[in-house]
Structures are given as C-alpha cells and as structure tokens.
Amino acid sequence: MSQSEPAAAAAAATAEAAIAITGLTRSFGDLLAVDHIDCDVAYGEIFGLLGANGAGKSTTIKILTTLLPASAGTARVAGFDIRLASAAVRRRIGYVPQLLSADGALTGYENLLLSARLYAVAHAEQAARIADALQFMGLEQAARRLVKTYSGGMIRRLELAQAMLHRPKVLFLDEPTIGLDPLARHTVWERLAHLNRDYGMTILLTTHDMEEAEHLCGDIAILHAGRIAARGRPQALKSVVSPQATMDEVFAHFSSASDSGRWRDTADTRRVARRLG
Amino acid sequence: MLQFWRECLAIADVELRKLVRDPTELVSRAIQPILWLVVFGQVLSHARGIDTGKVGYLAFMTPGILAQSVLFSAIFYGIAVIWERDLGIVHKLLVSPASRSSLIVGKALSADFRGLVQAAVIYVIAVALRVPIRFEPAAMAAMVLVVTLGAAVFATFSLIIACIVKTRERFMGVGQVLTMPLFFASNAIYPLQLMPAWLRSIATFNPLTYFVDALRGLMIQGGQSVYGIGWDCGVLSLVFLALLAIAARTYPHLVR
Numbered sequence: 001m002s003q004s005e006p007a008a009a010a011a012a013a014t015a016e017a018a019i020a021i022t023g024l025t026r027s028f029g030d031l032l033a034v035d036h037i038d039c040d041v042a043y044g045e046i047f048g049l050l051g052a053n054g055a056g057k058s059t060t061i062k063i064l065t066t067l068l069p070a071s072a073g074t075a076r077v078a079g080f081d082i083r084l085a086s087a088a089v090r091r092r093i094g095y096v097p098q099l100l101s102a103d104g105a106l107t108g109y110e111n112l113l114l115s116a117r118l119y120a121v122a123h124a125e126q127a128a129r130i131a132d133a134l135q136f137m138g139l140e141q142a143a144r145r146l147v148k149t150y151s152g153g154m155i156r157r158l159e160l161a162q163a164m165l166h167r168p169k170v171l172f173l174d175e176p177t178i179g180l181d182p183l184a185r186h187t188v189w190e191r192l193a194h195l196n197r198d199y200g201m202t203i204l205l206t207t208h209d210m211e212e213a214e215h216l217c218g219d220i221a222i223l224h225a226g227r228i229a230a231r232g233r234p235q236a237l238k239s240v241v242s243p244q245a246t247m248d249e250v251f252a253h254f255s256s257a258s259d260s261g262r263w264r265d266t267a268d269t270r271r272v273a274r275r276l277g
Numbered sequence: 278m279l280q281f282w283r284e285c286l287a288i289a290d291v292e293l294r295k296l297v298r299d300p301t302e303l304v305s306r307a308i309q310p311i312l313w314l315v316v317f318g319q320v321l322s323h324a325r326g327i328d329t330g331k332v333g334y335l336a337f338m339t340p341g342i343l344a345q346s347v348l349f350s351a352i353f354y355g356i357a358v359i360w361e362r363d364l365g366i367v368h369k370l371l372v373s374p375a376s377r378s379s380l381i382v383g384k385a386l387s388a389d390f391r392g393l394v395q396a397a398v399i400y401v402i403a404v405a406l407r408v409p410i411r412f413e414p415a416a417m418a419a420m421v422l423v424v425t426l427g428a429a430v431f432a433t434f435s436l437i438i439a440c441i442v443k444t445r446e447r448f449m450g451v452g453q454v455l456t457m458p459l460f461f462a463s464n465a466i467y468p469l470q471l472m473p474a475w476l477r478s479i480a481t482f483n484p485l486t487y488f489v490d491a492l493r494g495l496m497i498q499g500g501q502s503v504y505g506i507g508w509d510c511g512v513l514s515l516v517f518l519a520l521l522a523i524a525a526r527t528y529p530h531l532v533r
Contacts, residue, residue, distance in 0.1 A: 062533075091374040114288075
C-alpha cells in the first residue's frame, strides 16, 4: 500500500500534465540542438517556448509533434508517449507550422475538408465542424475562394481553423505570427486566447516576439543553446532580472548569459538552419 | 481499413481538384507523345529498320510511347512533393493521424488519373494514325488496370527519390539521369530479342519492360505479350508494394 501510493500519485501527476518532457535530447552530428530538457506544461495553459534563432525551439516542437525522433529522452503529450504511441499523440494534437502552409491552389473550404478527412472527423459532423471553424475564424465569406487570394492573416486563421476541427487537446504553433502585420497579429492572438478559453485547448507556441509572449502566455520557458535557461510566469521572470525589467530585457538576460562563445553560437545557428533546411 | 481508403481518397480528391482547375500540365504532357508517334514512329515504320514481326513498327511502339509518357509524367511527381515540403504542407500531413501509406497511395492515385488521361490522348493519336487498336471492353479494362499499376509504380519511385535528394535542383538532375536509361533499357521502342545480351538482362530488371509488355498485349491487334499479362501485372504489383513499403519509411524523413 505504501509503495503503490507514490506510484499512483506519480501517475496522476503525469496524467495532469498536457505535456511532460523528460530528458529530451536531439543532436545533429556533433551539435546538440536540444540538450536534456525537462519540462511540464499543465492542461489549459498557453505556454510560450522562447529563444533566439537556433536555440532549439523548432527542433523541440518537431519532436513533440512526432515529426522528428528524439536522440534521447522522451515526452508524453496528452497522456501518450511520443515514441511508443505516436499515432495516439497525433490524434490528440493540432499543429500549425511556421510557414503559411495552407494549399493556395485549393479553396479555404477544400483545405478544411482535407483536414477533416485526414483527422477522421465523422462524416456526419464534418459540415457542422467546418462551418463552426469558419465562423470562429471569421472566414465564412472567403470559404469558396482560392487560398492564394487570401492575405497572410487570413491564411493563418484558416490554418487555425484546420487545426481546431478535430478538437485537439494540445495545439502546437511554430512562430504563429511571424511575418504578419500588426493588425493580423492581434487578431491571431485574440483567436488563440478564445480557442484556449472556449475549447479548453492547451497551447504551446514558439516565438521570439516578446510582446507576443507577454500578451498571450501564462507560462514561458526561455531556451538557450538547447537548454532551458529560465522558466516561469512572465511577471516572475521580470522580477528576477530587475524591478522594472521589460520582456526584451528578460530575453536578452537569459539568451546571452554565461555563454562565452558568441561567434560559435552564430556558427551553430547557421548549421542548424542549414540542417533543418 | 475503411479509414485508410478514406485518407487515400481525401489526398487524391485534392490533387484531382487542382488538376481540373489548372489542366495546363495535362495539355503540355500530350505534346511529347504526339512527336514520338507522328514523327519518330512514322519515319521508322517507313524505314522498316526494326523487325517487329507481323505487327507494324508504329503499332509496336504505340504501347511503348504510352508507357513512356506515363513514366515521364509520374517520375516528376517527386518535384511536387519537394515543393509541398518547402511550403510546410508535408509537415501538416505528417502530423495528422493519417497513415503514411495512405498519404502515398493517395498521391499514386492522382498519378493514376494523369496516366489515364495520357492513355486517352494516345488512343486518339493512334486512331488518327490508323494504328489497329483493340477496342474490346475486356482489353480496355485490363489496359486501365495496367496503366494504374504502372503510374503508381513510377510515382512512388519518384517520391522515394524526392525523399532522398530533398531539393528541387538535385531532383531535376537525378530525374533526368534516371528516366532516359529506364526508357532505353526497356522494350518500349525495340523488341527484347534485338538487344545485346547485357542490355536484355538489364531490361528484365526494369519494371518499365513489364509495363510495356502488358500494354503491348492489350492495346494493339496482333500485339504479343512476351511474359504474359498475368505475370506482368504480378511483377508490377510486387514492385509497387515493395516501393510503397520503402516510401512509407522514407516519407517522414522529408521533414527531418
């Protein structure tokens, strides 16, 4: 009894985390892109993974979404191990890649239909889900137009609509507002906040935009050279740096500290960028 | 299993919509076989330089040109896949719970559609050139099956190459280097028995040979399949299954 209780408690603790990362590591040749990360993200959170280019954000998100195998360590996403039950993980997550990747040669509706079919949304529910997603993202008027006529902000909203069709437990976004104008950026933030609140989706996003992190994320981790350099609520991290610190200062503080080789860092970044193509 | 086919059809449906919306490629792909049949075929059939038995040379090469145009359009399928990877579309497909095989079979199905359009074009040219075509429903149905298999084989082969080379520039080079040898080391435009022994033994390992062989038995009156259509279809099916198994493993590497 005394032995099974801690085990049950541990099981409950993992069950409570939407994402539980343990010792996650990924190397490309002799470069450690992700270096023994441990990190839990609670259900219902909007979690920001911050870091400079090449800090390991995209590699981490690729591993968590099962696109890339880890070199060592693992993670549980929505209760399933990414290595042992990758198909179960994929059924429970949504993903919006960094590039605007909706298919321009198709209409908005056709893009949504493809997602609904691939995510095995029941045939009887497809129409209602698609209509709901279009309305939620304010795209009803544009649904029958080819996506190549959409603005960047509209494409991003369409991708969010695609990612919400199957009601994922965890939504991954890789730099969701990169390249968008300020107005479109705010619309995306507002929609993400609603997805989190109305649909109870846990959201993990990567960004190097500090305004985005402060505006959206209740919890953040700053990655530096593949390691978590800082973790906490934005306010808490600010107070660590200085009483009046801005998020930019927080970012600068944790992204450059204790690393002597700035030149080497740039070289690594370039190599990662080349490797990831 | 039902979900597998739903996924395949979802991918094929999308490709089909794109193709119907912009049929430029279908039209431009029709030009090359016209040149081969109208110019090359006409000239060589007058020269009577190649012994093709009772069947005239033009009739002999018509199935070869169909196989060639299916090969040439399917082999550049990989370019489209690399393009989709650069756009992030492949990432999205691979994060979805759809099985990797269904994503590949879906692509192969859309290559099949292109292949069948090519077949229709070549039948029209052949009729115009008075090639004695077999129009019996059974032969036509079997031809559709063989074109479907052949297009799927070469589209999947192309996808594997794309997953290995990963960039459009390299793919263009490799694509050129592969298609011509596949074409010339086959029975497409000359019979196997005219080949030197070394070339003939290469040709027997070339899937295109079996593709052409089956079509030759099915498309033209008096056309002879050397291996038998059942054997040809068996070889093509096995090659497709082997390529599908490889592609399902290499496709995820495209985004790593």
